[in-house]
Amino acid sequence: MILEFKRSEPLSLGVELELQLVNTRDWNLTRGASDLLAAVKKAKHPGEIKPEITESMIEISTGICRGYADVHAELVALREVLSAAAARLNLGIAGGGTHPFQKWSERRIYDTPRFKHVSELYGYLAKQFTVFGQHVHIGVRSGDEAVRLAQGLARYTPHFIALSASSPFSLGVDTQFDSSRLNVVNAFPLAGIMPTVGDWQDFEHYFDSMRAYGIVESMKDFYWDIRPKPEYGTVEIRVFDTPLAVDRAAQLAAYAQALAAALTEDRAWRPDARLPLVYSYNRFQACRFGFAATLVDPATQQHAALAEEVVATIGRVMPYAERTGGGAALAALMEMATARTNDARMLRDVLEQRGGLPDVVRFACAQWRGS
């Protein structure tokens, strides 16, 4: 079977954010998606507001954007529409990759055939999958380009993880991870790095064999960190935790876009073929330690501090970011890496000061509202 790859404007951007719906009484996740969707049905806004697999989750997505400014403006507009509706319904909305103390067994599957199917297939994994990520889409002209870009970006997975990490707590405890969310994603059979293929034709062969085995039905069954998305004509990065605020979400998109520009335009950025050997180790380091992680370079076998690597990389891609108005966004990320602080760190500080995980969620809601 031929997987048709839709051509799109190179380096165009799209962002999806999965958000938490909580009650404002004990700050646990609540059943609110269908009520909230009904409440925003008539509101005018860019992009889309969609249900996700459980009733405690909602997804917003921008339209096709050109750069940081577009993404930021659309996310702010979406946030305002949602916040107004949520205030009327007395619901709280929060970013963050996990809810700090929800029990996954209490979650309810949103009522659509696909979600019910996934729930039956994966059993408790489906409910445990109540985690919240940011997806960034980057436009490419062809499937071949998508394969190359996906493999090139994989080198920077640890950066994406440390910059977005916002899931230190899970099931009521500090997991010691900056991003515990990815541990949940790992449980799926087709998670992690995409297998190495040469071009789009190779990828189609791979996909066909997986279908012939009966292992997958569609691209949706691949839970890779970075994957081609033929129906959108994009490469989709899925390792980000949903940040606490839209500003950070837009900054992360700008970083991904600048990296993609460098990878497509400059041969010096081509990834090392040995990357898959160290991928899982580096990814674990970033999840566990955030900016304090130590990464292995597949080419040199040198160990380096992740924070320093992020700062250096941002410096190198800065010229690409400035072309699309993302300079200030990248400067903000660089400042974070220099200070070695991220959302996970912020949440831990709140817990230390306030003493309760409900306080952490209340704080996350305030961060999301931008107040």
Next chain:
Amino acid sequence: MPELAFLPNWPPLANNLFWIGALLAVGVACGEAVRRVLRLPRITGYAAAGLALGPGGLGLIDRPVLEDLGVFADVAVGLVLFELGQRLDLAWLRRTPALALMGVAESLGAAALVFFTLHYYFDLVPLAAGVAAAIAVSTSPAALMRVAADLRAEGQVTERALIITAINGVLAFLALTVLIPWLHFEYRGGWLTMITHPLYLLGGSAALAVVAGWLTLRLAGLIGKSPERQFIAVIAMVVMTVGIAIALKCSVLLALLGMGALVRNADREHHLVVVDSGNAGQLFYVCLFVISGASLDLALLATAGAAGLAFVLVRFAGKAVGVLALAPLVGLEWRKGVLLATALAPMSGLAVVLVHQTAALYPEIRASVAPVVLAAVVILELAGPVATQFALRRAGEAEEGA
């Protein structure tokens, strides 16, 4: 001294402790049976058990046992009102004034229709009809909260039903307080009593609420954010406040509702974690509903059944009109409005307490208002929770299989 004096008398006399335990056991079994076989709310089963074993049924439990159990029930009432007060989220009402308005409108709707029906069709004097109308405003917080908790219901119908129930409680109290001077006048009370009694009731209960709420927050701050220990602190403060309210002849309803509302809205430091009354709480609730069931008087259905039924129906109609009139303003579709009004059907213990309190001031109430309201309570004690369960399920807010 006889040789075998260590043996009990024969037959041994079962004491109250035995009966309390037995009643709880039967109640909890009955609740499960009703849920599994009939798919009805557990609390309907508890009430049915009480009714079957109580003075109105087999007569196995007599007054002294009921009085002993009453302590548990008082704790349950305190907890329920305190929890309900915590639902009174003033920030939400400020953001959506239409919701507060809906609470007022459906209270007025129920009161007006009950007043006219009882006055014009059942020939109650205006004062008696007024008292009944004020009581009709109240919704059973215990029934609503227990059904919602049992179904693990969450969503807009559930949340709004709960906050409206809290509004109902406050308005019913205010309406009855306003009627007090009139009651005193009819009963030839002096001017001083007419003026100071409602003021004392209102001011005293409110002051008690503020002091108790403030102390609860201080205590919670001292204890730290441990849900287990805060639960004990909350029970302690609730029981104490119920006790003081009774001792000072203040309103338990207003004091506990106010205390809950205060800790919800004035907890700037967020000292109090929301404690789930959990397994320990369940014990009190089973007692509460078993006792409510045991106090039902089925004979009333024969004497005042028609008026009671009319009361139930027009009260529902009034609430439905009020809810539906404001539904568009709060963004509630018509169907969910009907379900919300249906969820508000229960009326039980709170109404009984209000009847008896008013009757203490004006004994004639016992003959005119009490039979009608208590007959309505007989109907709603059993049918109310069923209506709430139906509404929350239909709204899609109950958990599957719960």
